[in-house]
Amino acid sequence: MLWLGGAAAWAQAPAGNEFDTAVASLPTASYMEKEVLAGQIARSGHPQAQALLQGWLDGKLHADASGHVWLEGEGGYVDPASGSAGKVEADDLEKIGTNNRLRKALKGVLAQFALASPAASARIQAVREMRRELDESAVAALQARLPQETEAAVKHEIELALALAGLQAGEPAQRLAAIASLDGDRSAEVYNRLSQMASGDEADADAAVRNAAGAAVRSIESWRSFYQGVETLFFGLSLGSVLVLAAIGLAITFGVMGVINMAHGELIMLGAYTAYVMQLLLPNHIGLALLLSIPAAFIVSGLVGVAIERGIVRHLYGRPLETLLATFGLSLVLQQLVRSVFSPLNRSVQTPGFLSGSLQFNDLLSVTWIRLYIVLFMLIVFAALWLTLNKTSLGLKVRAVSQNRRMATAMGIATSRVDAMTFGLGSGIAGIAGVALSQLTNVGPNLGQAYIIDSFMVVVFGGVGNLWGTLIGGMALGVTNKLLEPWAGAVMAKILVLVFIILFIQRRKQGLFPQKGRAAEGH
Amino acid sequence: MNVPHAFSRLIPARLRPPPRSGDVFERHNPPGLDLSHNTVLYLEDITVSFDGFRALNKLTLYVEAGELRCIIGPNGAGKTTMMDVITGKTRPDSGTAWFGQTIDLLGMSEPQIAQAGIGRKFQKPTVFEQHTVFENLELAMAGDKSVWKMLFAKLSPAQLLRIDEVLETIGLKEHRGALAGVLSHGQKQWLEIGMLLMQEPQLLLVDEPVAGMTPQETERTAELLLSLAGKHSVVVVEHDMDFVRSIARQVTVLHEGSVLAEGTIDEVQNDPKVVEVYLGEPRC
Amino acid sequence: MKLKFILTAAALGVASFAAQAADTIKVGVLHSLSGTMAISETTLKDTVLMLIEEQNKKGGVMGKKLEAVVVDPASNWPLFAEKAEQLLVKDKVDVVFGCWTSVSRKSVLPVFEKNNGLLFYPVQYEGEESSKNVFYTGASPNQQAIPAVDYLMKDLGVKRWVLAGTDYVYPRTTNKILEAYLKSKGVKQEDILINYTPFGHSDWQSIVADIKKFGSTGKKTAVVSTINGDANVPFYKELGNQKISAEDIPVVAFSVGEEELAGLDTKPLVGHLAAWNYFQSINTKANKAEIATWQKFIKKPDRTFNDPMEATVIGFKLWVKAVEKAKSTDVAKVSDAIIGLEVPNLTGGTAQMLPNHHLTKPVYIGEIREDGQFDIVWQTKGEVAGDAWSDYLPGSKDVEADWVKLKCGNYNTKTKKCSGQNY
């Protein structure tokens, strides 16, 4: 095989042509060897080198049985060297694979090509890419680029990168200069290099350099710990908003109506499955599907909620514990239902581009978009719900009924309709929460079970029948949990939060925001 | 907050409270009721407010031993709140409440107060509907009410006799075995009065005893209450002025959480302040 | 009177089961069809049913038809024991294929030993066990964890290690073994970060952030994940969102296969690794054929096939072979006959049943592809012999299992004792 490959190379190119030989030996090379070959190809200066490496990185490089290498282009398969099209069938081609390490290397060498690309942003990206592995060739490339570089921003990036390289410079003075010029750069590469220089077995020989490095490291560290605090707080808030989202529907059905709805979790689950179905319907518009699934989920879960209320809960008013039992039975049925319909396996819900990735504030602080959106989304849902309850006639009726059913009836409010709508509202909100959760966790039959207990905790902790309580309560629990996690560990943190809730209820048996009046005795 | 203590300092030495028992699980033995000053209940400067609204406003009221006191006043005058304070359901923001010379009510929980000898009948009759009439009376019976005692409690012949006696008095003999839940409204009123009797309290607080009763029943209630006065002290809150007239010697008029007037029914009814308050109310 | 009625009903109900055709060979299927484990286990139930159907098409075993007895232990561990006893005592099945979690296996173990049943356990597990009545067709740590770590160390040059797992016995043991192994390879304590999370852990923000920090010290870092089932989806989503690319910090997982990937958005996962003894993407005739049959049986042309399923297939074929060799379904005879038998793996090479009731298996490392399948980036030369007792744990260094010579599942070579056998 290797021999064949060699022969092929021999056949078409004069000996010593680095490019051709390297390419020819690709099909048989191990990943280690491939890495070397990639370097050779890059250095060969062959016009097709960049295209080939790019193709390779994108998994478009193949070899046929004879060991001849083909690059997959728009038109078809072409010879990487000549660019001339060839007659080969897709299925007798073997892909020339890459692995993590190799891809990283390829990106590195490609970056060197990108240095010359017209777009400034691309050049900046290239420099950043090269920073990660600053070997001689990279440094050389950067030094070569610097004088020709016109764009100030790019210049700056290159200078930083060179400074980083300069930390290894021979002369202490140069190293000091490098440290000085790196002031304000808090990236991990700089930090690691500096801390190595500052102390430890690889510490710098020169005391002055050591001190300078040490000072720089300390300033970075202080910033680090600051941003870490910010990060933890944000984690807490985002966890809190997940809790609130999951619980807020319950705040209606349980808090306002006093129905202990154990099927609440399953209503959330239905919402998540709705998101999944929407994506099946619109496979090419993931983002759109997600947006549409918000109202869809509200309707689906809402209708199911109304059905539950009409079918079961209605007959059990004034017997909250019975509602607990009946709805628990119902939750079992609903779980099994999705198992039968969607199979017990988890379902994959795509995350649209604008939700993935993270918002980079600086080298030390970045928050993930999805979490940011979840927080916002929760606030929107909360606001909407609050307005519905306090600014619409439905809300008025809901509150009237929840406060004094008989009086409300006397005033000609169709209490039973209001009940159904209230329950539907709460369930619909649960469905919306499901859509949000579908972006964070499994969409499977057990989704609901995972959130039901926490939801009840949040509502009770916040104070039954009080939306604000649910909001504050959820956020408080989320933040507490996250503040505890670093030193207590994930499990202990959760346990401590639970114990905290238990003790808190001792002190304030009506939760954070007790309900006024006798309606509070909800049992 | 710990109002009772703060105020107990202002109280003359002879009224210094006994050490109050904080823990509800510790058995509370009320020191025998001390009526040496012939006053069974001292309420002084009691103030209670529910988020802003003052239900009681520096209410001061004394009840003599063996007295039958009627308390009247328009709705929201604070009649029920006052009873809540006396029975320990509501803790006042300020003021003192003493049962006899030696018992500081503010330091005690509902059961302790009940044990100490204050019985209460509610405005809306509340009996144990799942229990029979007999059991209701049995439960209300005076005596040691600790858990273990109850586990092995047996009715002594004397106690049985007592229950039958009371059944007689409240005229529910033939309903002995009936569930309290199935009784008529009036019968429930009676049963609750019966429970009050079983408690053998020093001080009875009776909230609208004759609401929903037939004239005959009302009459009998009046007799009963009169017969009770003397060996017990009775405080009756009632709207029905005829009823009040029929029993009352001393009448206290509450208005906006404090005492408006006090005296015999006639004095009170001719009091211009009272007339003003009740203006438009036909009876006065 | 109610209770008595129920008892008789129970007796009758069970009797009715026992009273089924005697000329069939009964195969018990003990996988959760409801509850938390249904996600993974229902597939294995279907796999066994498929195998039985196929076998019956071929005329069954020794001329007898196979008959499946399916029960639902509902992800409830005591119920596993109860159902196991029912299968063995009431339904008198000749063999049982079942269990996924270690706890379910531990729960049924005494039942199988007491009633001398036969269990084929198809899932990779922590080892530290070898029962007379159980055949372990999944990987033991030395057939999955250690090769994976070798790959990371040699091919990716990993210097710093995060051992992240769900807090139960499999990750605990595996990580103990790995820790010992890494140290033996000269990795320093401060270069190892061990982290445990509860089942179904869904909020990974802080932990992923920690991993990111741990990995940002310049030394090449990798995560060895023994995170279980449901917790994986949010974990990988968080990795993706916090921009931890496979090139910077690769994650090698032992519990994430094709089936799990089918349940999540693979975009952020591309390039991360998994170590298994089987991958659906491996291109062999046998594999293609098996997958085709499966997808036909389950009536879903896109349904995935995974490692525990292959383990089930191998276990089943071995059992059939053994029965035919022993000319009997008697547990003792079959268990003797099966030792040393070989069946071809779907991915090439052969699986041989060893005297310690474990298999020889090839080990593959795969990189996750966009389409939820794996690119094989590394594989062992030939098969690795399953080791019941790890050589890297102080407790079990000296213990070995051999049901041919020693007739013991945990023979201590130091004390020359075979402790704690139930027979």
Added chain:
Amino acid sequence: MTFMERLLAWRNERGAFGFYAVLLATAVLVPLLNLAVPEGSALHMSTYTVTLVGKYMSYAILAVAVDLIWGYCGILSLGHAAFFALGGYAMGMYLMRQIGTRGVYGNAEMPDFMVFLNWSELPWYWQGFDMFWFAAIMVLLAPGLLAYVFGWLAFRSRVTGVYLSIITQALTYALLLAFFRNEMGFGGNNGLTDFKEILGFDLKAPGTRMALFLATALALGLAFAAGRMITRSRLGRVVQAVRDAESRTRFIGYRVESYKLWLFVFSAMLAGVAGALYVPQVGIINPGEFNPINSIEVVIWVAVGGRGTLYGAVLGAVVVNYAKTWFTTVLPDIWLYALGTLFVVVTLFLPQGLVGLFAKLKLRRGAA
């Protein structure tokens, strides 16, 4: 007499006698069918069924415990799974210690899971569990103490209704998470299993199984009798008064919280006993038993049987669990539908549970 009264009277007497009769019948018949009747005979009852019935009965004890606190005192505890599991763990720890050197590592002191997670020595809280009497005391003490501390806090500050239910749930949930942690030294998710002997008797021997079965039957009988004695004492009447009108009870001089606490602790200990009898029969105890869902299920048994009647609770426990066993066998794929529907139907149409149904039927017959 009204329906309620007759229902009451009927419940009080017939129910109890019926229960004793059935229990006695079971206690006699089961050993007979199991030991006397030869194998293979249609009437023979296998050890498997015996264990199953034993399991049902330990569940029944748990149901009685829950009914006492919920049905009679109106406290919906969603934390009884915790007490059950604690009792179970206490017993499990004894059984673990009994294994002694027969563990796979042959370590005399420590259970296997500690050995291969290389613990250096037995943690202090495992000390003493090698003695049965100590374990037996712990079976009562562990749940009792937890119930006392928890109840003292909760009842003193007059936490009631759903608030109480939810924090009891929080309690068992916290314990669930705690016991899952391997650092706790209770075997983590695997829990305690592979027991060998109890009091020197081989746990796998039919004789031992039968003994356990009879012990459970006896315990159930005693639990029932105790519960009956309590509910029929004046204490019982006070407790029911608390259920129906708590504040009223206070005003006639009862320290309600003491009564609640007393009953809560008693009920918790009963649950502990149930757990202790359950573990050696099913052969495993693991944190799953702490799952709040289990607590809810127990409540459902009671509701199905008939809340507020002891034998109703027993009936419910047996019926529901038998239904479970039956469904999971005959319709493994859809049994949850059946069970779920059962719960819904019962709560909707049988507010008094099966007991209420029987009573109604009886009255019909009486009327006709």
